[in-house]
Amino acid sequence: MEIRNATPQDWPAIYPFWSGIVEAGETYVYPRNASSADAQALWMEPAPSHVVVAVDGEQILGTAKMGPNRPGRGSHVGTASFMVDPQARGRGVGRALGEYALNWLREAGYHGVQFNAVVETNTAAVQLWKSLGFDVVGTVPEAFDSASQGLVGLHVMYQKL
Incomplete structure (x- = not known):
């Protein structure tokens, strides 16, 4: 597996799984039924964001985006x-992308990393981020409308770099 910069030419391979994950309604707050162009604008953000793909040969296994959590006086804290x-799934792609993002954010000079909205019922993600050094610093009750479980909390997770 290799992690490299994402290009606009990667989007046609990303959009089907991006859309499927969003439509499943379990992990992301992005709008349902987003067109490819709208989804691309949400995910493939310009600098200072950095977007990558994990690939095995020509196959795109996953993608990540990272950059400042907030503009201006909050820009010293990153997000991804x-x-x-x-x-x-099950091939270590999420862990590899997470480790890449932490290294990139550290090298870019960010003071810490904040995840604003980790769905509390997404136990695989919560466990992964904890194993990579994140703490749950708070949970907003009933902030996410899970397709299968109704209203559940969103964790705010943080790691100082």
Whole structure:
């Protein structure tokens, strides 16, 4: 597996799993039924964001985006988002992307990393981020409308770099 910069040419391979994950309604607050162009604008953000893909040969296994959590006086804290193609789960793609993001954010000079909205019922993600050094610093009750479980909390997770 290699992690490299994402290009606009990667989007046609990213969008099907991006859309499937969003439509499943379990992990992301992005709008349902987002067109490819709208989804691309949400995910493939320009600098200072940095977008990558994890690949095995020509196959895109997952993607991540990272950059400042907030503009201006909050820009010293980074954030990141991750999506792994369901067909590639269990292969360490999420961990590899998470480690890459932490290294990139550290090298870019960020003071810490804040995840604003980790769905509390997404136990695999919560466990992964904890194993990479994140703490749950708070939970907003009933802030996410899970397709299968109704209103559940969103964790705010943080790691000082």
